[in-house]
Amino acid sequence: MSDKIRVTVWNEFRHEKTHKEVADVYPHGIHGQIATFLGENADIVTRTATLDEPEHGLTDEVLANTDVLIWWGHMAHREVKDEIVDKVQQRILNGMGLIVLHSGHFSKIFRRMMGTNCSLKWREAGERERIWVVDPGHPIAKGLPESFVVPHCEMYGEFFDIPKPDALVFMSWFQGGEVFRSGVAYHRGKGKVFYFRPGHETFPIFYQPEIKQVITNAVRWAAPVCGPYSDLSKAPMVSAPEEFTVSD
Amino acid sequence: MSDKIRVTVWNEFRHEKTHKEVADVYPHGIHGQIATFLGENADIVTRTATLDEPEHGLTDEVLANTDVLIWWGHMAHREVKDEIVDKVQQRILNGMGLIVLHSGHFSKIFRRMMGTNCSLKWREAGERERIWVVDPGHPIAKGLPESFVVPHCEMYGEFFDIPKPDALVFMSWFQGGEVFRSGVAYHRGKGKVFYFRPGHETFPIFYQPEIKQVITNAVRWAAPVCGPYSDLSKAPMVSAPEEFTVSD
Amino acid sequence: MSDKIRVTVWNEFRHEKTHKEVADVYPHGIHGQIATFLGENADIVTRTATLDEPEHGLTDEVLANTDVLIWWGHMAHREVKDEIVDKVQQRILNGMGLIVLHSGHFSKIFRRMMGTNCSLKWREAGERERIWVVDPGHPIAKGLPESFVVPHCEMYGEFFDIPKPDALVFMSWFQGGEVFRSGVAYHRGKGKVFYFRPGHETFPIFYQPEIKQVITNAVRWAAPVCGPYSDLSKAPMVSAPEEFTVSD
Amino acid sequence: MSDKIRVTVWNEFRHEKTHKEVADVYPHGIHGQIATFLGENADIVTRTATLDEPEHGLTDEVLANTDVLIWWGHMAHREVKDEIVDKVQQRILNGMGLIVLHSGHFSKIFRRMMGTNCSLKWREAGERERIWVVDPGHPIAKGLPESFVVPHCEMYGEFFDIPKPDALVFMSWFQGGEVFRSGVAYHRGKGKVFYFRPGHETFPIFYQPEIKQVITNAVRWAAPVCGPYSDLSKAPMVSAPEEFTVSD
Numbered sequence: 001m002s003d004k005i006r007v008t009v010w011n012e013f014r015h016e017k018t019h020k021e022v023a024d025v026y027p028h029g030i031h032g033q034i035a036t037f038l039g040e041n042a043d044i045v046t047r048t049a050t051l052d053e054p055e056h057g058l059t060d061e062v063l064a065n066t067d068v069l070i071w072w073g074h075m076a077h078r079e080v081k082d083e084i085v086d087k088v089q090q091r092i093l094n095g096m097g098l099i100v101l102h103s104g105h106f107s108k109i110f111r112r113m114m115g116t117n118c119s120l121k122w123r124e125a126g127e128r129e130r131i132w133v134v135d136p137g138h139p140i141a142k143g144l145p146e147s148f149v150v151p152h153c154e155m156y157g158e159f160f161d162i163p164k165p166d167a168l169v170f171m172s173w174f175q176g177g178e179v180f181r182s183g184v185a186y187h188r189g190k191g192k193v194f195y196f197r198p199g200h201e202t203f204p205i206f207y208q209p210e211i212k213q214v215i216t217n218a219v220r221w222a223a224p225v226c227g228p229y230s231d232l233s234k235a236p237m238v239s240a241p242e243e244f245t246v247s248d
Numbered sequence: 249m250s251d252k253i254r255v256t257v258w259n260e261f262r263h264e265k266t267h268k269e270v271a272d273v274y275p276h277g278i279h280g281q282i283a284t285f286l287g288e289n290a291d292i293v294t295r296t297a298t299l300d301e302p303e304h305g306l307t308d309e310v311l312a313n314t315d316v317l318i319w320w321g322h323m324a325h326r327e328v329k330d331e332i333v334d335k336v337q338q339r340i341l342n343g344m345g346l347i348v349l350h351s352g353h354f355s356k357i358f359r360r361m362m363g364t365n366c367s368l369k370w371r372e373a374g375e376r377e378r379i380w381v382v383d384p385g386h387p388i389a390k391g392l393p394e395s396f397v398v399p400h401c402e403m404y405g406e407f408f409d410i411p412k413p414d415a416l417v418f419m420s421w422f423q424g425g426e427v428f429r430s431g432v433a434y435h436r437g438k439g440k441v442f443y444f445r446p447g448h449e450t451f452p453i454f455y456q457p458e459i460k461q462v463i464t465n466a467v468r469w470a471a472p473v474c475g476p477y478s479d480l481s482k483a484p485m486v487s488a489p490e491e492f493t494v495s496d
Numbered sequence: 497m498s499d500k501i502r503v504t505v506w507n508e509f510r511h512e513k514t515h516k517e518v519a520d521v522y523p524h525g526i527h528g529q530i531a532t533f534l535g536e537n538a539d540i541v542t543r544t545a546t547l548d549e550p551e552h553g554l555t556d557e558v559l560a561n562t563d564v565l566i567w568w569g570h571m572a573h574r575e576v577k578d579e580i581v582d583k584v585q586q587r588i589l590n591g592m593g594l595i596v597l598h599s600g601h602f603s604k605i606f607r608r609m610m611g612t613n614c615s616l617k618w619r620e621a622g623e624r625e626r627i628w629v630v631d632p633g634h635p636i637a638k639g640l641p642e643s644f645v646v647p648h649c650e651m652y653g654e655f656f657d658i659p660k661p662d663a664l665v666f667m668s669w670f671q672g673g674e675v676f677r678s679g680v681a682y683h684r685g686k687g688k689v690f691y692f693r694p695g696h697e698t699f700p701i702f703y704q705p706e707i708k709q710v711i712t713n714a715v716r717w718a719a720p721v722c723g724p725y726s727d728l729s730k731a732p733m734v735s736a737p738e739e740f741t742v743s744d
Numbered sequence: 745m746s747d748k749i750r751v752t753v754w755n756e757f758r759h760e761k762t763h764k765e766v767a768d769v770y771p772h773g774i775h776g777q778i779a780t781f782l783g784e785n786a787d788i789v790t791r792t793a794t795l796d797e798p799e800h801g802l803t804d805e806v807l808a809n810t811d812v813l814i815w816w817g818h819m820a821h822r823e824v825k826d827e828i829v830d831k832v833q834q835r836i837l838n839g840m841g842l843i844v845l846h847s848g849h850f851s852k853i854f855r856r857m858m859g860t861n862c863s864l865k866w867r868e869a870g871e872r873e874r875i876w877v878v879d880p881g882h883p884i885a886k887g888l889p890e891s892f893v894v895p896h897c898e899m900y901g902e903f904f905d906i907p908k909p910d911a912l913v914f915m916s917w918f919q920g921g922e923v924f925r926s927g928v929a930y931h932r933g934k935g936k937v938f939y940f941r942p943g944h945e946t947f948p949i950f951y952q953p954e955i956k957q958v959i960t961n962a963v964r965w966a967a968p969v970c971g972p973y974s975d976l977s978k979a980p981m982v983s984a985p986e987e988f989t990v991s992d
Binding site: 384389397475 | 591626629631633634637638639640641643645662683688720721722723724725
């Protein structure tokens, strides 16, 4: 039995097979690159799972042994089965962390957890993005500079249709005139959710040191806390705590 | 064309037909009683809708002409059709207010909007509840005393599996030893959601002046604001705002 | 006795007397211009107060008859007397609204209410600012477009050392590469506080329609709610509510 | 150079000298008992400081070498010098954690950090308190049961005049009919603040295992994160980030 944080990196894994320009940047898939840099940390162990595996690679056994799930999807959100989304949601509410990247904003699991459309504006012009830390005491801001640049990105602009975050850690500036809430953190049930905007299948964003730092920080933040309550899917009927008497 | 707030009071309307003790307390249904006291306000007009009507009474025309939807359900949450829940969710994200009462915590629409189980502890012992105002500057606290008593209630206790509220307006104390976040307010998309705990089909809670005050306040708070953005279900591709140039 | 919202517009009123370029833009003072456009609304009545009046124009009588206080200061924050700040703070906690504009971020009253430094980055380059609505259902966003431009502004950039806002209504984009949380709303005690970034003594920002709309919306949002509790400066010893018995 | 969390436990230390019933419960002072149980953890080192030491024991050197400051005060809040409060505030905004216990709600430093009165209702009847976890995924809830009892306590009741917490971790039920937000967490500047209600000078509350667990968890949560930004007391004028050009 290990004390390490067990991370499962999930990838739709379609772009890398069909688009040479994606495979050139991510020869082992985006999931491969993320698992690689996370695995360099002594306190983290990783595995990967992809859409086309049975049960999308997210069997009961895998989910039960995952502390933090990282989600990348883009083209095939609709192919993710609702019964798997149901299971992932319950696992999160029971304590697992979820980290959603970039185009995963439109994944079924993120929309399910948020209860909103998770829609936004977008533009592909290869423009510059500057990401500012706006909650410098948050664990996910550890080791970062005040701001850092992603030289070429796909723009995501407000309004981002998400619930008000429990913590707003990053805000983005884009060359073209937009802003975006780029790093947003939530508690949900016993679990945690973090959405991080940067990332693109044809830009080498997941090789950038600051991006790797953020995702590593987020994994540690999202790891389960051994707190009370279990099986939040039920509403139990209870007696009064022993020392109290209910009467008129 | 009216400036009044158009409220639709939705009720499952089953208990009242099958249980004499419910019909004795609410001879015109819970929806009838709520519509009656709300309709006494000059700035509010009401209609009602129930589960067994076509489309559960929530046709496109009704939803388009509803500013605030009040939801009561208990026995038959599962009978509410998913396609109606989808429409109500989109209408809320586009600006309609939603007020969910008591056992509606387990309704499909509330769970959809929250993204969590919305589970809780419960006990039917007819015990006392004291409700405290904990955000005295909130519009929903208008005209209320510091606290008030519901003499006989069904207990709901923590952990209540909901997202952290944008505003926590009320907290409940129960005779048996539990506490509960009884009045919780959320912004979602362009719309608003308020959950209010008190209410029961066999207790005359919706005749109590403080309860009527809270629901009336909540209707006014939840009425749509004419703000920007439309059709949040889409993620539009955009050009840069005119005065900016994107280039490398 | 009037039902109107009673607004007091407070201005340091120094720049206008000593700098011709300020007086050219605001011949009746910044307070004069704000009072003028607010006073065009049938539900608002205004008065003004300035630093060099006795008690800075904020006598007990004025404060007792102010529903919303608007604050502009820049050069002379230190000249505001602590005993006046004490009184204004207590009046806010007892229900009065406070709206702080631009360089008022460093006023004693705003720092007092926030408990933080309220520091930020700044630059005077006359650059463009684009302000985005990020909470489109908030009352302060009423009637606004998705975004609007201030053609020439003094830049304020993150990190803005403020508590996490209860609502983040606006975010700013600046030509030079920064972002800023430009419209932030707080509940404090029974009162409310709103900070709004735009505004400058030599730019005609308070003549711009969107800016006037925001400040007018903020006045209505910040007006007191008649809720419970009084004299929050005391911690009263209480007996148990009558129906309960405390015993071992 | 140690990696341990350096905790300074501050105590007014008056009750223990003048009231035998306090000294009987806390023979080494409340600070002594807290430092003792914290010091049993391998990752924590403690020191203590008290009101009657020079500079209240909070010299520049002590503050510079404190990661988390724990605060107990009751009778002598007014004797704490404002210049020390100023320094502690700046140290918190620059990253130090602050944990305020029970009657410390009325300390100068807590009121300064909150910007509100921090008033509440109270009653000394030795009644029972039950504390419920309401954010089970929060690090401060680690290892706790769903709820636990303090058999005899001084009651604190709502309205508690504090800003809306960034996280509400605990809520209390009291035998006499009140509720209270008992564990509230805030980010402020680069630092963190946690207020925890239980504790009393004549009840052995700081010997209770759950209470010791909460305070230990809070220390680990409040320890500084090495994030960006320094000297938040200043508002620096800046040039545009290098890659951008500001022009009309």
